[in-house]
Amino acid sequence: MKSLLPDFEATRQFGMALGRSLPPGTVILLQGDLGAGKTTLVQGIAEGLGISESVESPTFTLINEYFAGRIPLYHLDLYRLEPEEAEALHLESYWDGLERDLGIVAIEWAERLQYKPENYLQICLSYQDNGREIEVMGTGDLLDWPLEN
Template sequence: MTEMKIFLPDAEATRKFGLTLGRSLPAGTIILLAGDLGAGKTTLVQGIAEGLGIQDSIESPTFTLINEYLTGRIPLYHLDLYRLEPEEAEALHLESYWDGLEMDLGIVAIEWAEKLPYTLENYLQICLSYCDNGRQVEVRGNGELKGKITIASPS
């Protein structure tokens, strides 16, 4: 189990932290993003997209639940489950995003993952919280993660 805590003084630091993740994380990584409204979850995903080499602008899929970006190093599946009703979850077949059967494996980044009606075994938990005028990010690996994850502090 990996664990780390970093202070992100501004939005640029959040984006750069995401960029590092996007450059290094292997296909099949699931990132569960926790944190209050405005904590920086979408900003982090924007950095991840940039690290993957995706040029599209990333907006939170609050109403669509899922956005797929297929033009980077590996696919990015960005989920925002804020508006997910528990009974909708099954019909969405979310597991197809990480079982690699119907879709190419990529990075699955999930905002409001606490709305998932089931628990996952292997994932990276990233919690963002307000801290002074910036944010604090805590990263924890759970279960077996694909590949070794080395994250340097954002510079």
């Protein structure tokens, strides 16, 4: 599914729709250039989950965990890592380990992952002359996942 997001607010609203409708255990792999809207989308997801605390990109901390919403949100940012460094963190524990089925995992710069989950939503954000284009593709159990607005 491709869609045009004309501005910041549209990106946040799209994220809110995701946050309201995604089931626990969903992994979202986010891709896009710097400033394409990945963090804005995750902020919307958090808002849709009912998380009221400030959501910032974990560029330096790598992982932020939010537990105050409908379900937990695990927000990861791999921008500063090489693929080998990302692998050494054993991030698969977020989708294969104890956190499995408990929350939503949103990973910025997911192209740096060497091991991906079996089921995930891949969201690519790209600049367009009239805003941003978002492309959402599901794999495995999320292949035909419908976005509920």
